[in-house]
Amino acid sequence: MSLFIPLFALVLEENVFLTIGGTQAIDIILPALARSDANILLPRPGYPQYDSRASCCLLEVRHFDLLPERGWEVDLDSLESQADENTVAMVLINPSNPCGNVFTYQHLKRVAEIARKLGIFVISDEVYAHVTYGSNPFVPMGVFSSIVPVITIGSLSKRWLVPGWRTGWIATCDPHGIFQKTGVVKSIISYLEITTDPPTFLQAAIPEILGKTKxxxxxxxxxxxxxxxxxxxxxxxxxxxxxxxxxxxxxxxxxxxxxxxxxxxxxxxxxxxxxxxxxxxxxxxxxxxxxxxxxxxxxxxxxxxxxxxxxxxxxxxxxxxxxxx
CATH class of the missing domain: 3.90.1150.10 (Aspartate Aminotransferase, domain 1)
Incomplete structure (x- = not known):
């Protein structure tokens, strides 16, 4: 059985976890990664919930720069310079809040290649997926999951204009099964089991919203x-x-x-x-x-x-x- 997620085609049901909006997805993923001496790479500028949640679960935050003169592309040198053997993941927000840019296919592929080189995976915040109106089409990071494992955060609130519904999801895109082998999926499930879920009537509405919105x-x-x-x-x-x-x-x-x-x-x-x-x-x-x-x-x-x-x-x-x- 599969659930259609417009972020990256068909995703198996067991790889999708419903959350109370994108914020709860962040609140679950970061503690699932936390361990002694671990650090995470966040974009600057970025979404402050990541910094706040990381500090609460004792994840050291390191920032890589986005370049305004290059359409807010990732400063790849800055990204590499911040990573070390204790880096567990990087966060990428696409389309970007707060910058308003949309990363190109070529740039996202280069980011994926560098993440693989560094031995880290990518948390791709795509709550604004498909909310694009310029020259660059939206490209989901999951397209590059054969290069690097990707955890995607999605939400109904932006594209479908229902922010009060607080309905989002975590989706793992990992054809090589790295998240299973390293216990990341098990940790996510453990945190989900001790938190509340989106209201059941909203869960029931999701297939209709995703599949039948004109x-x-x-x-x-x-x-x-x-x-x-x-x-x-x-x-x-x-x-x-x-x-x-x-x-x-x-x-x-x-x-x-x-x-x-x-x-x-x-x-x-x-x-x-x-x-x-x-x-x-x-x-x-x-x-x-x-x-x-x-x-x-x-x-x-x-x-x-x-x-x-x-x-x-x-x-x-x-x-x-x-x-x-």
Missing amino acids: DDFLSKNLNILRETANIFYDLCKEIPCLTCPHKPEGAMCVMVEINFSQIKDIVDDMDFCAKLAEEESVLLLPGVTVGLKNWLRISFAVDTSNLVEGLSRIKAFCLRYAKMP
């Missing part, structure tokens, strides 16, 4: 995101002191750099966001919270009129603090 529903959502991404990218160019190095191609957010040489009386990204909230009632996430100080994480998954108004307020704020020539 294409026009999904394409309509992508068209909306494509429009808001374009609006954001174009209007951001008009805001002094802010630079968006890469037009978003996937997910629902983007990273923007603050140029402090062009503004006064603001000391860092925290200060920027605090003043902006107080003076313009616009809430942005300081980049330091996702690992990149003096940047901003901005979501554009809002009504277009609200997006335009919000960017107008950010522009007014930046002009008010701009250094005079």
